[in-house]
Amino acid sequence: MFVIVTVFSIGGVFIESSPESAMVYIDEKLMGFTPLMIQKKPGSYKLKLLLEGYDKHEENIKIDSTKIDTVNIVLKKSIISVAVLELEGIGIGKDEARIVTERLRADIVKMGIVKVMDRSRMDAILAEQAFQLSGACSDVACLVEVGRIIAVNRMVGGSIAKVGNMFTINLMLINVETSEIEKNVVKDYSGTLEGLIINELPEIVGELFGKKVEKKLAYGNSDLYVTSAPSGAEIFIDDIPVGKKTSALVQNITGGVHKIRVETNKLYGEQSVFLERGLNKVFFQLKEKETQLRIYSVPLGAEVYVDNVNIGLTPIEMKGISMGKHRIKIFKKDFYAYETEIEIRDFKVKKLIAQLQPIGRGNIEIKGAPIGAIVELDKGLRDTLPCTFAGLLEGVHRLKVSYPGYNSCLKQVVVKTSFNTVVEINLKKKNKIVAGFFSLLYPGLGQKWLAYKKRGAFHSNLHILSVGTGIGLYYLYKVNLTEYNKYKTTYSEVTDASSIENNYNRMVEYYNNLTRIKKAFYINLGVLLLNWGISLINIK
Known part of the structure; x- marks a missing residue:
C-alpha cells in the first residue's frame, strides 16, 4: 500500500491513498477521507493517516507556496499479536486443561492469520514483571491485565468443563486496548477429550477468529455399519452428517474413538464408539427426544435458578424442562445478577450464555x-x-x-x-457536665457514656460490691442485735450464778460482734461514698 502526498504551489496538499477511505488528520484534526484535497497556509504540519487493518502512519509535512513537494509513503499492514492463557479446568484435571490449551495455541498458529506469542516467552515476561496469577485467570479483567503486561493486541482465554460425558468449552477473544470481548464461543461436545481436541477444537478456533473451517471425516481404513430401531434415522459421525440413513454402511473412516449419533424428528440415539480396522457395527434403540436447556456463564461457576428453583452451577444441562416460558436468574459473588426469560418451543437444545458483569x-x-x-x-x-x-x-x-x-x-x-x-x-467531644450528671445518678455511668468502658466498669462494679456488702452487714447486724437483746432479757431474769455468768458471757460476745459489724459498715459506707466521689471527678 502506498500514499502519494503532493503539495501545490497554492499552499494546498492533495492526499491519495490505496486503498481509499483512509482517515486524514492534520495537526490532530480530522479533515476527511482519502482521496482528499486540503488547502492550508504555508508552514509545517503533522500528517496522520489511519486505516483499519494497517499501522498508523505519522510524519511532518511542509507546505511551501514556492515549490511542490511529493512524498511517497508505504503503509504496513497491521499484525495482530495474540497470547493464549491457560484454560480454567472445571471437572477435569490441570494436565488435561493444559493439553487443550497447548492444542488451542497450535490450532491458532496453524490458521496463519495472527502472530501467537510463545508460552515460554509469555511466562518469562510475567516472571520478569513479578506478576503472579492467584488462581484461574478466565475473566476479562485478568486477561486484559496480563495482555497489557506482555504487550499483545488480543488475549484468548476461558474455560473447559466436563459434566458427565459432556465437555463444554468456552473461549473469549478480548481486545486488550478496549477491554471488549470481540468474540465469545461456547461449544458442547459429547464424547472423549481426544475427540474434542481432534474434531471440535479447529472449528471452534475458526469461529473465534472468523475463519470458517469445513468439517469433514478424515479418510481411513475403518468401515461402520449403523442400524437402528426404528430405521430411517439420519447418521452423524462426530456431528458431521454423512448423508445416509439407517440401516447404512459408512466406509473409509479413520480408526479410533468417534461420536456416533442418529436421529429423526422425534427420536435419537448417541454412542461413543472405538473403530478398529475393517468392519465395525453399532446398533441404536432410539428413544424419544427430551427438551434440553443448557446454561453457561462467563465466568463459569455461577448459581442458576430456573423459576426460582436452584438447579446448580454453570455450566449445567437441564433435561425434560416443560414447554413454555421460564425465568432464569444467575448469581455469582462479585458480579451483578443476571436475569432473563427464555421460551422452550421444540426439542432443539436451547442454549443460554450469560455474560456476567463484574461489580466494580x-x-x-x-x-x-x-x-x-x-x-x-x-x-x-x-x-x-x-x-x-x-x-x-x-x-x-x-x-x-x-x-x-x-x-x-x-x-x-x-x-x-x-x-x-x-x-x-x-468527631465532637462529649459534654463532661452531662457525664458528671450521669455519674451522680450512678457511679461509672458517666465514664461509660464517654466510652471509657473499663474505667466505668470499675466504678460500677465497686459500687455494686459496696452496696451488696452494706446489705450483708446490715443483715448480720440485725441477727446479732436480736441475739444480744435475747440474752440481755434472760440475764435479768435468771437467779443462779452459773446461768447469770453464761448469759453475761453471751451478751458480751454479741456486743463485740455488733461493734465490729458497725465498724465494718462505716468503712464500707466510706468506700461507697469515696468511689462515688471519685466517679464524679474522674471524667476526662
Whole structure:
C-alpha cells in the first residue's frame, strides 16, 4: 500500500491513498477521507493517516507556496499479536486443561492469520514483571491485565468443563486496548477429550477468529455399519452428517474413538464408539427426544435458578424442562445478577450464555480527628484514623468512627468503580457536665457514656460490691442485735450464778460482734461514698 502526498504551489496538499477511505488528520484534526484535497497556509504540519487493518502512519509535512513537494509513503499492514492463557479446568484435571490449551495455541498458529506469542516467552515476561496469577485467570479483567503486561493486541482465554460425558468449552477473544470481548464461543461436545481436541477444537478456533473451517471425516481404513430401531434415522459421525440413513454402511473412516449419533424428528440415539480396522457395527434403540436447556456463564461457576428453583452451577444441562416460558436468574459473588426469560418451543437444545458483569471496586480514604479513632466498615473491617480501605465493591457501605470521650459518627459512603472516595470525619467531644450528671445518678455511668468502658466498669462494679456488702452487714447486724437483746432479757431474769455468768458471757460476745459489724459498715459506707466521689471527678 502506498500514499502519494503532493503539495501545490497554492499552499494546498492533495492526499491519495490505496486503498481509499483512509482517515486524514492534520495537526490532530480530522479533515476527511482519502482521496482528499486540503488547502492550508504555508508552514509545517503533522500528517496522520489511519486505516483499519494497517499501522498508523505519522510524519511532518511542509507546505511551501514556492515549490511542490511529493512524498511517497508505504503503509504496513497491521499484525495482530495474540497470547493464549491457560484454560480454567472445571471437572477435569490441570494436565488435561493444559493439553487443550497447548492444542488451542497450535490450532491458532496453524490458521496463519495472527502472530501467537510463545508460552515460554509469555511466562518469562510475567516472571520478569513479578506478576503472579492467584488462581484461574478466565475473566476479562485478568486477561486484559496480563495482555497489557506482555504487550499483545488480543488475549484468548476461558474455560473447559466436563459434566458427565459432556465437555463444554468456552473461549473469549478480548481486545486488550478496549477491554471488549470481540468474540465469545461456547461449544458442547459429547464424547472423549481426544475427540474434542481432534474434531471440535479447529472449528471452534475458526469461529473465534472468523475463519470458517469445513468439517469433514478424515479418510481411513475403518468401515461402520449403523442400524437402528426404528430405521430411517439420519447418521452423524462426530456431528458431521454423512448423508445416509439407517440401516447404512459408512466406509473409509479413520480408526479410533468417534461420536456416533442418529436421529429423526422425534427420536435419537448417541454412542461413543472405538473403530478398529475393517468392519465395525453399532446398533441404536432410539428413544424419544427430551427438551434440553443448557446454561453457561462467563465466568463459569455461577448459581442458576430456573423459576426460582436452584438447579446448580454453570455450566449445567437441564433435561425434560416443560414447554413454555421460564425465568432464569444467575448469581455469582462479585458480579451483578443476571436475569432473563427464555421460551422452550421444540426439542432443539436451547442454549443460554450469560455474560456476567463484574461489580466494580473502589477505595475509601478516611481522614479527620482525633488521630487513632476506631474506624469500622460494614461491621467487619477495622482500622484507626487516618486509614484507607481498598478494593471495596461498588455500592453503599456503612462507616462508623468512635473514640472515648467523643460522639460516635455513623455514615453511609458510596463507593464508585476505580474511584478513591475521600471522607473527612471530625468527631465532637462529649459534654463532661452531662457525664458528671450521669455519674451522680450512678457511679461509672458517666465514664461509660464517654466510652471509657473499663474505667466505668470499675466504678460500677465497686459500687455494686459496696452496696451488696452494706446489705450483708446490715443483715448480720440485725441477727446479732436480736441475739444480744435475747440474752440481755434472760440475764435479768435468771437467779443462779452459773446461768447469770453464761448469759453475761453471751451478751458480751454479741456486743463485740455488733461493734465490729458497725465498724465494718462505716468503712464500707466510706468506700461507697469515696468511689462515688471519685466517679464524679474522674471524667476526662
